[in-house]
Amino acid sequence: MSWETDARALLKAIRLECMDDRGMLTDGPGRTEVSQHAQVFGVLTGALTSASGTVHTPRGDLNVAWEKGAGGIQVQISGDADAISRIMAN
Numbered sequence: 001m002s003w004e005t006d007a008r009a010l011l012k013a014i015r016l017e018c019m020d021d022r023g024m025l026t027d028g029p030g031r032t033e034v035s036q037h038a039q040v041f042g043v044l045t046g047a048l049t050s051a052s053g054t055v056h057t058p059r060g061d062l063n064v065a066w067e068k069g070a071g072g073i074q075v076q077i078s079g080d081a082d083a084i085s086r087i088m089a090n
Contacts, residue, residue: 014047023048036062043075
């Protein structure tokens, strides 16, 4: 198997095991908690596959919007400055 095949299989497993009924990624298989980290990484890795969208963290302190185009993925993070700083520090 090539690394591309492995990557596709991993993304499929993540969507199957970690996506809740709202289309948000949970913090792990069998978990119900969602975090801003999971959503950001979902957008950046392609696990969240829609052409565009917005997710909001349960605490309401962070919004992540993305749009896929010919030039790649554009991501906009907005919300509480402390929440954004926590993501950027990790």
